[in-house]
Amino acid sequence: MATILSSSTTTTTPTPASKPPQSPPPSKPQLAVTPPKKPLLTTLTATLAATTILATAAPASLADPAQTYNIYYGTAASAANYGGYGGNSDKKASAEYVYDVPEGWKERLVSKVEKGTNGTDSEFYNPKKRTEKEYLTFLAGFRQLAPKDVVLNNLALSDVDLQDLIAGADSLVSEEKTDENGQVYYVYEIDGVGKHSLIKVTCAKDKLYAHFVNAPAPEWNRDQETLKHLHDSFKTVGSF
Secondary structure (H helix, E strand, O other): OHHHHHHHHHHHHHHHOOOOHHHHHHHHHHHOOOOOOOHHHHHHHHHHHHHHHHHHHHHHHOOOOOOOOEEEEEEEOOOOHHHHHHHHOOOHHHOOOOEEOOOOEEOOOOHHHHHHHOOOEEEEOOEEEEEEEEEEEEEOOOOOOOOOOHHHHHHHOHHHHHHHHHHHHHHEEEEEEEEEOOEEEEEEEEOOEEEEEEEEEEOOOOOOEEEEEEEEHHHHHHHHHHHHHHHHOOOOOOOO
């Protein structure tokens, strides 16, 4: 009996001694599991950031839809013969000038008094911002264009807004252009305080035609490609 107890004591002593060295290995895998959690959080953060950037950038690409235009045919009727709109005459057949109008812009009907005082013949505006507009004035009795600065000053005599724009202009650029049919045009670009204006002037049929495209600075910065298109589209009939 003593011998059995003695041998069992000897046998149990090494067994506990051999188990402690095995306890550290299980703790190593537990430590190794924690570090990957940080890269996962970083990856998720980067993914969310990229998704946010894409979501923010998407609307910017939708901000420039293709613009469509309608052609306006202007008759430049005198105040004496002006009977308003909706007559039975074919405006296209009797047109003296044309220009493009953006789809969605509205026409402002010009009164007979206004036509007689400052020669305004037609006007269209952006319903979202009425001061973003294009219009045409004409004056009879002009066989040819005077020098560029004289023409602009004469236009300003009957247009107070144009006078103010010229007086406070940051820059004023004028240029003479000739189209493929030999028609001469004066082109002006005025960058004023909070406002931008493009003007195109020519003489035909003993009349001086002046086409204006005006926009406040924010609309000019946003829509200048469209506004330049309107400016370039003006032509007198027979020169397009």
